Amino acid sequence: MSVSSSHTEDLVLKPKRGKMQARPALSFSDEDKVGTYQPHDEALMVTLQIRGYDVRRVLVDQSSGAEIMYPDLYKGLKLKPEDLVSYDSPLVGFDRNTIIPRDMIRLPIWVGTKVVEVNFIVVDAYSPYTAILAKLWLHAIEAVSSTLHLKVKFPSGDYIKELIGSQTMARQ
Template sequence: MKRVMVDQGSGAYIMYLDLFKGLNLKLEDLTAYNSPLIRFEGKAIIPKGQITLPMQSDPEVDFIVVHAYSPYTAIVTRPWLHALGAVSSTLYVKVKFPSGDQIEELVGSQSVARQCMTAAILH
């Protein structure tokens, strides 16, 4: 997955509809999720539903699927970082976590992070 935001201040896993469709998932795969979400600018979004998917860090993660503009494809959160035993750095756009007897590293791109931030601000 590209353009994934690591949000240390949230507990909700969000998946945007373009990634949902890109994974060849169908709306019939969703379960009901009836709570609206509030965007950064204060507008409410009604989720399409929720889907449980396996991830390497957790046996399963419940993603809330939304149809809204975002430069990101998904948002992962504190519980994901905690499950990995990870440390994230916004300065270096990295997440480091133990894996067996070594330290794994997920490296983002500062230029892509800047583009996403600019796109979100301009939208």
């Protein structure tokens, strides 16, 4: 199989049963900025399906090490205290204040055809977000995120799927 040099940056060659197979790479280009206002400094906020519900204002934060759920989502999903499991390790918030978590809950998140179980740490604190998804979630779906492009890209079979962030939601 030959691949022209102009296309090599868009493809990753992987052996498959003795043959070379071209798979699209997880990458971003200027075309991925179409539909966004540039320059910008908005956070990457998406809508995801959590526990079967469309949940808006989910922050994708690749620098965070913990998946967080805030009170609005906890109430909106009609979760009960008996749904929680104990979690007692303190967290440090964006404002560098220590937050004592309420507890933890494991919930499914649908992304395309993938379903990933996520351990959310439930906190009683104000946030403009309903939840924060972090590195663990990105790694579980084998995704790459870009705040510049306001997108999350992840493999799905032979294709690359996208979650597109909302600048409007981020500005509210």
